[in-house]
Amino acid sequence: MSAGQKKITIDELQTGMFVVDLDISWIKSPFLFHRRAIKTKKDIALLKRSGVKQLTIDLDKSQMEIDPAASDAELLRPEQVSGQFIADNEAQNDNVSSEVDGEQPGRREIATPELSADSLNNPTVLLDEEMGRAVILKKQAEQAFNEINDCIEQKKVIPVRKLQPVIDDTISSLLRNSQALLTLMHLKRYEQKLFAHSFSVMTLALTLGIQQELSEDELKELAMAALLHDLGWAQLPLNLFGKPQKYSENEKKVVYQHQKIASVLISKSHHVPDKVRSMMMKHHERLDGSGYPEGLLEQQLDTMDRILILTDYYDETIHGLLDGPGLIPSEALRVFYKEAVQNKLDKLLVESLIKLLGIYPLTSAVELTTGEKGIVVEVNRDKPLNPVVRIMYAADGRPLLNPQLIDLEHDEQKRHIKTIVGEIDETTDPQHLLVNEV
Ligand SMILES: [Fe+2]
Ligand SMILES: [Fe+2]
Numbered sequence: 001m002s003a004g005q006k007k008i009t010i011d012e013l014q015t016g017m018f019v020v021d022l023d024i025s026w027i028k029s030p031f032l033f034h035r036r037a038i039k040t041k042k043d044i045a046l047l048k049r050s051g052v053k054q055l056t057i058d059l060d061k062s063q064m065e066i067d068p069a070a071s072d073a074e075l076l077r078p079e080q081v082s083g084q085f086i087a088d089n090e091a092q093n094d095n096v097s098s099e100v101d102g103e104q105p106g107r108r109e110i111a112t113p114e115l116s117a118d119s120l121n122n123p124t125v126l127l128d129e130e131m132g133r134a135v136i137l138k139k140q141a142e143q144a145f146n147e148i149n150d151c152i153e154q155k156k157v158i159p160v161r162k163l164q165p166v167i168d169d170t171i172s173s174l175l176r177n178s179q180a181l182l183t184l185m186h187l188k189r190y191e192q193k194l195f196a197h198s199f200s201v202m203t204l205a206l207t208l209g210i211q212q213e214l215s216e217d218e219l220k221e222l223a224m225a226a227l228l229h230d231l232g233w234a235q236l237p238l239n240l241f242g243k244p245q246k247y248s249e250n251e252k253k254v255v256y257q258h259q260k261i262a263s264v265l266i267s268k269s270h271h272v273p274d275k276v277r278s279m280m281m282k283h284h285e286r287l288d289g290s291g292y293p294e295g296l297l298e299q300q301l302d303t304m305d306r307i308l309i310l311t312d313y314y315d316e317t318i319h320g321l322l323d324g325p326g327l328i329p330s331e332a333l334r335v336f337y338k339e340a341v342q343n344k345l346d347k348l349l350v351e352s353l354i355k356l357l358g359i360y361p362l363t364s365a366v367e368l369t370t371g372e373k374g375i376v377v378e379v380n381r382d383k384p385l386n387p388v389v390r391i392m393y394a395a396d397g398r399p400l401l402n403p404q405l406i407d408l409e410h411d412e413q414k415r416h417i418k419t420i421v422g423e424i425d426e427t428t429d430p431q432h433l434l435v436n437e438v
Helices: 041-049 088-096 127-153 160-186 193-211 216-228 231-235 249-255 258-265 274-282 303-318 329-341 347-357
Strands: 005-009 018-022 054-058 365-368 373-378 388-393 399-407 417-420
Touching (some): 193 216, 274 303, 365 388
Antiparallel strands (some): 365 417, 373 388
């Protein structure tokens, strides 16, 4: 416990106290974020009802009426004894609080909007600003993911609680400006495949989950299932994960075991809810029974199952993690739409995904009506035909020393996207400026 933190019982909890940990599973917590200011007596009642008996508070962040007889009064700094509750804005800052391992010194706290589907279309923070935080968040997630893999190797119980701050912070980032993490998930990958895939599936599944107005508990479960869904691959030959050719029958038998292996690996962890286990098992199923391992049908797959199925499939497709070549994002969405019509995928969710990612998804290489070529760096969800594009090649094919950023919605020259550059090769991109880099 760090300085300024104190363990108290639920009966000692007062409004104005800043809670940093509870003695119940994070999944069972009534709040999206464990770390938060207690604003009303209703918050205290909710915690009691959830079975909280003990909790840890951070006195440095708490602002409440001081009882002179309280034994810890001397720990409070004078400026904190205000008798005021924490302002709404500050109360929501817990998502980037310094309890997160690896926090950057001096990192500025920032308000997070309320959980709502509307927030996805109304970013409160500029993309560039959120991008910095998203990069740090991804590093922290990788750390937690590696610790889990170490535990698997050492045959220890998997510490799923380590994922809690990562999931909290991912939701916060998406609510502030979802395009930051969605951009990261589309970039060419250099880190370990399994982590990058799991983190990206979580990012996209949460975005779609927020859009579908899932509850806080459902989002937490969905995120955990997304992060853990391919854990079984840790014990399989990873060269099969993203093999560029079709699997042989023997390879299929091996690969088709990965859900079962994951289920054995998490079997000893008490912090993995049944719904998470069930979603993990179903992530390769399809609505028409053509998936594996059970060949389940649509009535056996609920919205959360379908979100994980779709987002896993999308990330696998755009990063070539299936047994065949990958597809560019717009082509992947086109194929998914066709498969939704064939009732393999949920049609409404596919439509929602297209709405989220745009007709020209992030990192798409595009050619404009002028002949200029560039990359989509920001999607316009209200006007999907008019994203923000970074021009990398002039109309005559010259690479631009200073790439030009244009918002097609407000472009004075009235430029439009003519086509997506599907084949990135020496002819279309001689300087390698269009390859998934933003
Ligand atoms: Fe999988
Ligand atoms: Fe996967």
